[in-house]
Amino acid sequence: MSGPAPTRRDRRAQRELKRRRRRRTTMVVVGSIAALLLIGGGAFAAVTLMGGGAGGATGEAQLAAEPVVFPQDEPAAADGAGPCTTLNVLSSFENAEMVEELANGYNAQPRDVGGACVDVVATRDKSGIAAEDAAEGFPDLAEAERPAVWIPDAATWLGVARDAGAGDVVPESGTSLGASDIVLAMPEPLADAIGWDDDAPTWDEVLTASEDTQLWADLGHPEWGGFQLGKTSPVIASSGEAAMFVSYGSASGSVADLAAADVADEAVTQAVRDHELAVSHYMATPEHFLWHARQAEERGGSAAEFLSAVIVDEKSVWDYNRGITSRDGATRIESDPPAEKLVAIYPTDGFYVADNPAVVLTADWVSEAQQAAADDFIRYAGTEQGQQIVRDYGYRDLNGVLSEAVAETGNLDPAPVGVLDFPEQDVVVAVHQAFPDVRKRAQVLFLIDASGSMDDVLESGQTRLEGAKDAITLALDHFAAGDDVGLAAFSSGGDGVLRPGLVSPVQDIGDSRDEFLAALDGLEAIAYTPLFEAVDEFALQQSQSYDPDRINAIVLLSDGTNNTAVPTTTEEEMLSTLDEVSHTLLVFTLAYGADADVEALQAISGATGAHYYDATDPLEVEDVLGDLVTSF
Known part of the structure; x- marks a missing residue:
């Protein structure tokens, strides 16, 4: 004989217990690894890293058989001679804060690369726009302002840029600096009502729910209206790309095995068109959606007035839950944490990962001195000091480890299971080309x-x-x-x-x-x-x-x-x-x-x-x- 249905308080207590168990398990694993390292222990258990870039394009973004041991930074005894080598580093809007802090950390220590000091200058642009600009040689920038290093938030953009004509400028692969899982984020009351905070759905279940205009009413919440699924534009942002990949994968029967033939299939294409009908509208960055969700709450309502769920990166969820929003993706507004925090949901059939690959551009405006400085900056990002910045600014380090405080505040899973490799480059390009037809x-x-x-x-x-x-x-x-x-x-x-x-x-x-x-x-x-x-x-x-x-x-x-x-x-x-x-x-x-x-x-x-x-x-x-x- 079954007992009474659990109350919301019961379910929240169960979630907190699960979260603590996950955190303890993660701490035990990491602690055990650290102990093995200290005593020079033998074989290591497998540790999950970020997902692979476009068909495995980034060799650094695969599953590792053993954890990375981060070396200590070794700054120079004194700065090299001036004038300093200026290293322009172009990031995406999503990872700009992390990259800027890496630049600050690098610049804070003396550097001597090839006999010269180095000054890293961080700039930002949307990944899709940067890919287009790279293909055209950044024509709107003076040569001295063009980037020598590009760090989009996902490796897919390297292939997009190369397909657009940047093959002589953008390398096929880069070095991952850190990772942020691309998840389904929902306001806590909505995640609780549908049960996805305890029992994660498949992507197909997410897309089916988004097409059900009566879902919330059937669950006793007509005030939330229809299920509103937020997506960024796939030609601009990695989260939008990921949303299209899972839409095509769901329609073709496998998110993990999406192929170019699936994108060309008319039955699959029509199913994706149907999925897209549930979108209220697209936006350029995750911050655009989360800004409006917070504004709805600040007007005395609920984030549910603007969205039921949105496909975003973990870093954006962490920012939102600690009270940081941005109207334009660049200007940050800090306020009190929202009353309704977001929950990060990791669908059971897998999720993509923004792997933040750094590439040194092979362009005629990048001097040998800048190439050497770029290599040294990327080296620094992989040191213990650089990876601490990665964790402090909301990202998983190269061992897939989140800061405990970030995981707690962001309602993020410290060790989720289900990382997917990005599709091959031909699939990525096919999805980009198909979007104008299916949107x-x-x-x-x-x-x-x-x-x-x-x-x-x-x-x-x-x-x-x-x-x-x-x-x-x-x-x-x-x-x-x-x-x-x-x-x-x-x-x-x-x-x-x-x-x-x-x-x-x-x-x-x-x-x-x-x-x-x-x-x-x-x-x-x-x-x-x-x-x-x-x-x-x-x-x-x-x-x-x-x-x-x-x-x-x-x-x-x-x-x-x-x-x-x-x-x-x-x-x-x-x-x-x-x-x-x-x-x-x-x-x-x-x-x-x-x-x-x-x-x-x-x-x-x-x-x-x-x-x-x-x-x-x-x-x-x-x-x-x-x-x-x-x-x-």
Whole structure:
């Protein structure tokens, strides 16, 4: 005869007991290894390291038969002669903090490489963007600023860059500096309600749940709405790549054995398309999703209002649970830990690992002195001092070991089982090429400020309006046949009438691209800025054509504050409208120029759970808008 069902408190107690047992087991294993090392013991038990890079491309990222013994750093007795060799190291957004601290640790000690001192300079960019730039030779950077070392957060990007034309610059493999498992993260109450905190699902079960609009209601929580699965863009971020790999693997029958033939299979492709319908929208980095989850809680609600689960790296889960978020992936905001922490879930059929491979670029702008300095910096990252930084900053070291404090705060498993090698390079490239076909289609209206200030001239010699037109023209390349895209603009004269209004209807861009571009080219700056009225009017219009199988959105670009000749819609009225349509429409906002009303634009995007983008330096509008459209 069975007893009463366990309460939430019972289940939490059971989870804590399991976590303590896992931690004790890990400590015993590590302690035993340390003892063996001290006495020069014989054979070692196998220790799981991070997963392999693209088909085993990184030799350092495989299962090790014995633990790595980290050597001590051996700095020089004194700095070499000046001028110092400048070593530019390019990281991803995800691992930037760790890489910056490794650079600081290296620079803090005297270095003499080839008779010269060394100055490591850390920079960052999104992995997908860096792969594209590497293929083009980093054309937007002066030669002295181009990287000599690239550390994407996963080895897959090496193959992506090489396939794009960087084979002469990017080596096939690199040296892993540390690892972060790519997991399914859920707010604790949701993980508890579905039981995945105690009994991890398969990826197929995750994807099936994401398609069940009544799942939370059936579990007694209708207030959580439908199951909202967050994914980053696979052409930008490693977590997005991993999400696509498991989607294809689940559809083909094996996450562990994904092949290029599976990606080409039409039945598999259709199943992946169906999986993608559950995505609310894509974002460029994990931080974008977690920022909105925290904002939902800070408004007095729950993270469940924005997401049910999101595929991210462990480091991001640790950051979130200790109160660190970022709106843009670069600027960090530290606050109190959230009331609803995230739980890291490791699906039972395996998970990928961001292995952070460092490669020394074989480019003509990398001197012999820089190559030698790069080798020495990478050597330092593998020392006890370097690996301590890796652990302190939320990563698993080269023995797969997490800091105990990181594991505890992050709700991370100290020793999870199920590491998957990344697919072979041909599979990775095939998935990238297939994404435009399988992604959730968009229904988007570009809403452009056409006030008089858009005639102001930029440093480039263009007017603001001309710069915006160029940026939108480039951004349009992100969309393909099947995406519905339209264009509207707003200004007004002394009569207060909003014009020109809709200039290209929201329709299949595959058929209407020429019409859209002609309408865009014909826009002219007028006078006033009826920002609130325009958002109110077009949000109502767009919400009426809501399609659950599309990402329904407005992309708002504005360079000023609300300004009208006669009273029109107030900010309060507009925000009330946005609250009404927030379950059917996303309004992404882009502040264009230093005079943009940042506070109002953030309020507009936040009211619908969309993201705010900063192009207050108007010369950056092309890059920022390019980042924004990865949400579709």
